[in-house]
Amino acid sequence: xxxxxxxxxxxxxxxxxxxPSTPALVAAVSAAGGLGFLAAGMIDTGRLVADVAExxxxxxxxxxxxxxxxxxxxxxxxxxxxxxxxxxxxxxxRGVSLGEPVGGDDAxxxxxxxxxxxxxxxxSFVFGLPDRAAVTALRERGTEVWATVTRPDxxxxxxxxxxxxxxxxxxxxxxxxxxLPDDDDYGLLPxxxxxxxxxxxxxxxxxxxxxxPSVAAVLAAGAAAAQLGTAFLRCPEAGSSPMHRAAVxxxxxxxxxxSYTGKRARGVANDFLRQHDxxxxxxxxxxxxxxxxxLAAARRDGDASVANLWAGQAHPLARDLPAAQVVxxxxxxxxxxxxxxxxxxxxxx
Amino acid sequence: xxxxxxxxxxxxxxxxxxxPSTPALVAAVSAAGGLGFLAAGMIDTGRLVADVAExxxxxxxxxxxxxxxxxxxxxxxxxxxxxxxxxxxxxxxRGVSLGEPVGGDDAxxxxxxxxxxxxxxxxSFVFGLPDRAAVTALRERGTEVWATVTRPDxxxxxxxxxxxxxxxxxxxxxxxxxxLPDDDDYGLLPxxxxxxxxxxxxxxxxxxxxxxPSVAAVLAAGAAAAQLGTAFLRCPEAGSSPMHRAAVxxxxxxxxxxSYTGKRARGVANDFLRQHDxxxxxxxxxxxxxxxxxLAAARRDGDASVANLWAGQAHPLARDLPAAQVVxxxxxxxxxxxxxxxxxxxxxx
Numbered sequence: 023x024x025x026x027x028x029x030x031x032x033x034x035x036x037x038x039x040x041x042p043s044t045p046a047l048v049a050a051v052s053a054a055g056g057l058g059f060l061a062a063g064m065i066d067t068g069r070l071v072a073d074v075a076e077x078x079x080x081x082x083x084x085x086x087x088x089x090x091x092x093x094x095x096x097x098x099x100x101x102x103x104x105x106x107x108x109x110x111x112x113x114x115x116r117g118v119s120l121g122e123p124v125g126g127d128d129a130x131x132x133x134x135x136x137x138x139x140x141x142x143x144x145x146s147f148v149f150g151l152p153d154r155a156a157v158t159a160l161r162e163r164g165t166e167v168w169a170t171v172t173r174p175d176x177x178x179x180x181x182x183x184x185x186x187x188x189x190x191x192x193x194x195x196x197x198x199x200x201x202l203p204d205d206d207d208y209g210l211l212p213x214x215x216x217x218x219x220x221x222x223x224x225x226x227x228x229x230x231x232x233x234x235p236s237v238a239a240v241l242a243a244g245a246a247a248a249q250l251g252t253a254f255l256r257c258p259e260a261g262s263s264p265m266h267r268a269a270v271x272x273x274x275x276x277x278x279x280x281s282y283t284g285k286r287a288r289g290v291a292n293d294f295l296r297q298h299d300x301x302x303x304x305x306x307x308x309x310x311x312x313x314x315x316x317l318a319a320a321r322r323d324g325d326a327s328v329a330n331l332w333a334g335q336a337h338p339l340a341r342d343l344p345a346a347q348v349v350x351x352x353x354x355x356x357x358x359x360x361x362x363x364x365x366x367x368x369x370x371x
Numbered sequence: 372x373x374x375x376x377x378x379x380x381x382x383x384x385x386x387x388x389x390x391p392s393t394p395a396l397v398a399a400v401s402a403a404g405g406l407g408f409l410a411a412g413m414i415d416t417g418r419l420v421a422d423v424a425e426x427x428x429x430x431x432x433x434x435x436x437x438x439x440x441x442x443x444x445x446x447x448x449x450x451x452x453x454x455x456x457x458x459x460x461x462x463x464x465r466g467v468s469l470g471e472p473v474g475g476d477d478a479x480x481x482x483x484x485x486x487x488x489x490x491x492x493x494x495s496f497v498f499g500l501p502d503r504a505a506v507t508a509l510r511e512r513g514t515e516v517w518a519t520v521t522r523p524d525x526x527x528x529x530x531x532x533x534x535x536x537x538x539x540x541x542x543x544x545x546x547x548x549x550x551l552p553d554d555d556d557y558g559l560l561p562x563x564x565x566x567x568x569x570x571x572x573x574x575x576x577x578x579x580x581x582x583x584p585s586v587a588a589v590l591a592a593g594a595a596a597a598q599l600g601t602a603f604l605r606c607p608e609a610g611s612s613p614m615h616r617a618a619v620x621x622x623x624x625x626x627x628x629x630s631y632t633g634k635r636a637r638g639v640a641n642d643f644l645r646q647h648d649x650x651x652x653x654x655x656x657x658x659x660x661x662x663x664x665x666l667a668a669a670r671r672d673g674d675a676s677v678a679n680l681w682a683g684q685a686h687p688l689a690r691d692l693p694a695a696q697v698v699x700x701x702x703x704x705x706x707x708x709x710x711x712x713x714x715x716x717x718x719x720x
Binding site: 030031032055063173192193194205208209210211212213214215217219220229230231232233235236238240241242243246273275278314320334335336338339350353354356357359360361363364366367370371 | 559565567578591592626627686688716
């Protein structure tokens with residue numbers, strides 16, 4: 023029996039690396055009948071193991087862990103050096119030095135080993151597709167494997183790998199693009215329909231979904247469930263900073279940019295995003311490491327004009343409610359939206 | 372009684388300027404219980420008047436006319452000159468000269484006068500919002516006025532103008548962006564939800580909608596009807612060229628670009644789009660007039676690597692069927708998709 027089929031509500035809390043997806047948030051969503059996801063990116067393996075244990079202690083319902091796949095490399099060192107020279111004075115004015123723009127695999131092999139040693143119900147991947155050995159090893163231990171795609175042909179490749187479900191991420195989504203390369207611009211509905219036409223796996227729709235009617239929409243378009251991130255950023259259980267919560271609650275539009283990390287990600291637009299977007303080079307995690315001290319200092323100073331403020335396009339609709347209530351109200355809102363339209367549809371023809 | 376409330380199917384054929392939206396297509400969609408739209412852009416007023424008369428002769432059902440609003444101006448003449456120098460050799464190799472990059476209002480005042488003299492059921496606008504006088508004059512003659520928006524704040528402004536409905540166009544849409552400026556990137560679902568939260572007019576969802584489940588999706592998300600363009604490009608009644616039909620039927624992804632006309636528009640990506648996208652200046656209709664002889668020559672030569680091939684992101688799902696059958700099958704598909712999900716939703720909670 024698949025994890026998706028055991029959910030009481032067709033709602034998944036997207037993994038949000040960098041703080042928001044606390045064990046408390048993940049457990050609250052799963053306990054409420056949705057599916058919570060830990061974000062394993064940008065933390066060390068010890069922390070991941072501890073977070074997994076904490077979720078397990080808080081709920082006996084299924085949950086997932088999301089892994090960042092290592093970048094295949096091939097960055098333009100000169101472009102990253104030029105970006106460092108551009109950002110240097112801004113860092114100096116704030117009293118910090120930029121970081122070393124090093125590469126790295128985010129301890130992927132070690133995290134994978136930990137998840138094989140102590141299996142969780144679901145592991146999802148972003149930043150490309152896992153290799154066949156990883157899929158096989160996880161599935162042999164009873165872990166479902168979910169891939170993330172941002173273009174239709176990646177969904178075909180994911181199905182060929184034998185994954186259990188495919189997360190279909192539209193351009194509306196907050197945070198990093200889950201696909202590789204990072205420059206797809208498919209809106210969620212066309213991507214969902216094009217993916218459904220060529221991939222027989224259950225589809226999880228992600229990107230810009232915050233309320234009941236938008237969840238109803240993706241289910242009507244063929245998704246088995248909806249994955250919401252921004253909708254949970256204002257929950258008391260989330261680890262989001264006060265500055266981040268304020269940006270989510272604002273009406274300021276978002277934009278996609280490589281300014282902060284070298285990989286395209288969507289955040290509430292601010293000065294830093296606009297000043298550097300046109301020249302920010304591709305190069306993850308090199309640019310992430312480069313900007314990290316500057317962005318951390320901006321967060322420490324409460325400077326929302328510089329810090330990254332990841333959010334999906336519908337962020338003004340996110341609400342300050344406990345996670346269980348978000349799950350229940352979004353689900354009820356989806357059901358009500360469907361009932362209204364089905365009643366209307368009886369009059370067509 | 373609003374035009375939307377008289378439709379037997381919640382399906383509108385998007386106005387597609389440049390040939391596809393023939394009177395035969397418009398009349399076929401309206402006669403089938405949807406709503407057809409003539410495209411008044413880039414034709415002269417005599418032709419518009421004749422097209423309106425022909426639709427009226429073919430069906431007694433309501434239909435609409437779409438008008439291009441004149442650009443407020445402010446183009447960068449030097450950038451357009453540089454683009455002309457870049458394209459010159461390519462035009463010469465094809466044996467044509469580039470056009471004069473002149474401005475112009477697409478005979479907007481004259482077309483408006485014709486529509487006031489001989490009113491049609493609906494007039495929709497793109498490229499910004501009409502002024503209050505135009506809205507009032509049309510409504511006094513019994514014509515509904517629909518505005519097109521690509522960002523939430525424009526929907527608020529449209530509602531303040533007293534329009535009868537708002538067409539909400541997501542980034543997934545084929546052809547030109549209907550808003551002003553042309554660089555919004557909202558996906559359809561977030562835009563629909565953000566617009567519904569601040570605008571009490573009926574919403575028409577547009578962008579990347581080709582099949583029944585995607586139409587079901589936008590209705591569940593609160594739209595009163597769905598506007599489909601690409602879905603009709605392969606119909607026998609459409610004026611689409613064989614080259615355009617082949618591109619729509621292909622799996623080649625689309626992209627947004629100013630390469631062809633100086634205004635961002637989505638088409639199936641080809642060499643011309645990719646070669647010039649990074650440098651093509653903003654400037655409509657100047658760039659349209661500049662490239663017109665080159666693009667016309669490419670069409671004449673059947674060269675799909677140069678001609679503009681407008682299409683929405685879900686174009687591979689468009690089918691070669693008579694327009695009435697597209698309307699009936701998309702509507703039936705939407706109803707079936709809704710029935711399936713509503714059955715599932717009874718088990719949540």
